Amino acid sequence: MDLDRAARQWRQDGFVILPGYLSEETLRPAVAELDLLFPSAQGFHDGTDPRRDRFLGDEFAGIDSFPFAATQISLLAVHDDLLRLATTLLGGDDLRLYSAEAWAKYTGAADYDQDLHRDYLNHTVLVPSTAAEFRQLEMFIFLVDVPEDLGPPHLVPKTHTANLDAKPNWLTRRALADLDETGFVASSHSHLYEREVSAAGPAGTVVAFELGTFHRGTGLTRPGGARYSMHVNYRRAAAEWGNRQAWADRSHEPAWYRFVAHAGPRQLELFGFPPPGHPYWTDDTLAGVALRYPGLDLTPWREGQSATRRAATDSDSR
């Protein structure tokens, strides 16, 4: 699917499913490092991987967050193909990555079957906006094939949910044992489960959806099965209220230093690094950043500073 068509679909439905959007070649380095994060399906199910207990009983226990122990998985979260898609869907290239997670699920480890919901309660301090500049983009990326029995996400097209209020946010299928007095959970709109679209697809599939789109995780039923995916979130720079993680808080982790050594200006700008030519870059800050990140090639930022200086000298001498 071409990206303009994808953008039309995402505006219409609140999501677009791009089967196999990331090529096998693009995925390969990240998939090759999955074992640095998670047990294989076999290692989990035959009990030979000592890390397996972590995944039991809690559907979210299989989530690792950026920066990942596997540098290639960190690099996949900011791959050019994802940035191209995010730029098209969000209508601008002043992007920020506001969260990135890798997630392993194993059949039988936990109950992954969720109620329909939106994610905004831990992605913004406000509510989702559909204004082009303020949209928040969520992307599920399948690192392996995810057929129906390996728990693909299901999503409901916006045409069926456009009139729903900010509350309730979780729409349960079954009557609630206790009334939720906060109003965030309700057993209403159960007909929406019949409107779901499954995102089942091959490795490399990207499911791009807006923060206001109702969706849910589904259960894994395949015996001995495992699902590996990533969940990355982008927004435009101006939508500062959309956040999940403060990157500076993680920027003294070895995994962050390893990532930075492989990244360039475009990737680092996603985390708030000022671009080359920005007034932040002075002799002092360049020298300090060189000391902090000996693995980072600062040439683009040094060249940016020189270009800014030349432009200033030219305009003074006119």
Ligand SMILES: O=C(O)CCC(=O)C(=O)O
């Ligand atoms: O992992 C999935 O397929 C969906 C999970 C989800 O929607 C969530 O946890 O909010």
